[in-house]
Amino acid sequence: MSSSDSTPAGFNTRAVHAGQAFEPRTGAVVPPLHFSSTYAQDGIGGLRSGYEYGRGGNPTRDALQEQLAALEGGSHAYSFGSGLAAEDSMIRALTRPGDHIVLGNDAYGGTYRLISRVLGEWGIGNTPVDMSDLDAVAAAVAANQTRLVWVETPSNPMMKITDIAALATVAHDAGALLVVDNTFASPYLQNPLALGADVVVHSTTKYIGGHSDVVGGAIVVNDPELAEKIGFVQFAVGAVSGPMDAFLTTRGLKTLGVRMDRHSDNAQAVAEWLLQRPEVEAVLYPGLPSHPGHELAKKQMKKFGGMVSVQFKGGEQAARTVAESTSVFTLAESLGGIESLMNYPSEMTHASVKGTELAVPENLLRLSCGIEDVEDLIADLEQAFSRLQPGS
Numbered sequence: 001m002s003s004s005d006s007t008p009a010g011f012n013t014r015a016v017h018a019g020q021a022f023e024p025r026t027g028a029v030v031p032p033l034h035f036s037s038t039y040a041q042d043g044i045g046g047l048r049s050g051y052e053y054g055r056g057g058n059p060t061r062d063a064l065q066e067q068l069a070a071l072e073g074g075s076h077a078y079s080f081g082s083g084l085a086a087e088d089s090m091i092r093a094l095t096r097p098g099d100h101i102v103l104g105n106d107a108y109g110g111t112y113r114l115i116s117r118v119l120g121e122w123g124i125g126n127t128p129v130d131m132s133d134l135d136a137v138a139a140a141v142a143a144n145q146t147r148l149v150w151v152e153t154p155s156n157p158m159m160k161i162t163d164i165a166a167l168a169t170v171a172h173d174a175g176a177l178l179v180v181d182n183t184f185a186s187p188y189l190q191n192p193l194a195l196g197a198d199v200v201v202h203s204t205t206k207y208i209g210g211h212s213d214v215v216g217g218a219i220v221v222n223d224p225e226l227a228e229k230i231g232f233v234q235f236a237v238g239a240v241s242g243p244m245d246a247f248l249t250t251r252g253l254k255t256l257g258v259r260m261d262r263h264s265d266n267a268q269a270v271a272e273w274l275l276q277r278p279e280v281e282a283v284l285y286p287g288l289p290s291h292p293g294h295e296l297a298k299k300q301m302k303k304f305g306g307m308v309s310v311q312f313k314g315g316e317q318a319a320r321t322v323a324e325s326t327s328v329f330t331l332a333e334s335l336g337g338i339e340s341l342m343n344y345p346s347e348m349t350h351a352s353v354k355g356t357e358l359a360v361p362e363n364l365l366r367l368s369c370g371i372e373d374v375e376d377l378i379a380d381l382e383q384a385f386s387r388l389q390p391g392s
């Protein structure tokens with residue numbers, strides 16, 4: 001649904017107020033959660049406010065969609081039952097059999113699995129490339145009937161930074177659309193539509209929901225023609241978010257800005273601590289001046305986010321030992337919640353791409369830095385590192 005014209009300008013003001021007008025009958029400041037699956041009609045076809053049936057429209061979902069559009073700077077947003085459901089509906093809305101998707105060779109494993117193993121069966125081709133090599137992207141785009149160029153920046157879990165504006169030019173020159181998975185940055189830190197992207201994807205399960213208590217996904221666009229196509233598939237396929245999930249996501253989204261500031265500050269401190277540890281081979285965090293994407297990230301992001309990846313000199317064994325020795329960081333899939341999480345991608349989030357071009361190094365851990373006191377996060381890592389053998 002469209003974002004409101006009267007939305008105030010500041011990000012946090014929009015986060016709190018967009019789509020969140022108080023309920024007129026009672027004055028309830030928090031809009032009620034609408035569970036109803038169907039709506040009474042005043043005579044056949046006499047709809048009140050356009051609501052007919054829950055798959056097609058629900059006021060709680062609409063409120064979230066308005067909030068999402070306002071925060072990404074889009075005209076329309078669509079909310080789904082998961083990030084992958086959002087991706088699936090969007091790809092089916094915008095591609096046809098014979099079309100091709102050029103995607104980052106470090107895309108989220110589930111995205112690659114969806115594109116290669118599900119949509120591949122329906123005639124959608126794909127080529128994974130290094131998105132930082134724009135000549136390689138242009139060549140891959142030209143080699144096929146490319147409809148979508150797909151990038152994550154920062155990428156999961158290699159934390160690569162890609163120039164969104166430059167990539168948009170490459171895609172548009174070839175008549176393709178640029179899709180940016182903005183899950184890691186969140187709309188607080190980065191707005192791909194303003195940089196020239198055509199479609200923004202979110203796993204709202206992560207920073208947008210923010211509390212590890214809801215699974216969801218979203219698509220945001222700024223073009224009525226794309227919106228119409230995606231809205232049609234959302235309705236016709238029905239992979240929509242349920243009312244409770246939409247409500248929880250809206251509630252999380254209201255505090256996104258304050259959470260992202262804290263996540264980013266904590267991640268910066270953790271990355272700097274890791275950098276001076278002798279056990280560490282590499283720290284992948286765009287907030288470090290040594291990161292190859294640091295200058296670009298400074299340009300296209302507000303801060304550097306809460307995700308840090310680290311590679312160990314002691315290889316797989318060292319990574320496993322640390323992953324299994326923390327207590328403030330919880331060993332678990334997912335990211336972006338207020339609590340710190342530790343993930344071993346090779347066997348966990350990215351197990352589906354093991355042995356492929358998208359495989360993640362076995363000496364790598366991914367840290368989702370939460371909003372706890374940073375001294376406690378570092379003390380937790382310190383005691384986990386103390387379990388490593390000297391020289392490992």
Ligand SMILES: Cc1ncc(COP(=O)(O)O)c(C=O)c1O
Nearest residue numbers: 082083084108156183203205216
């Ligand atoms: C960057 C990224 N995109 C998309 C997804 C898929 O989202 P979901 O798990 O909500 O389906 C994930 C999930 O981890 C992700 O990390």
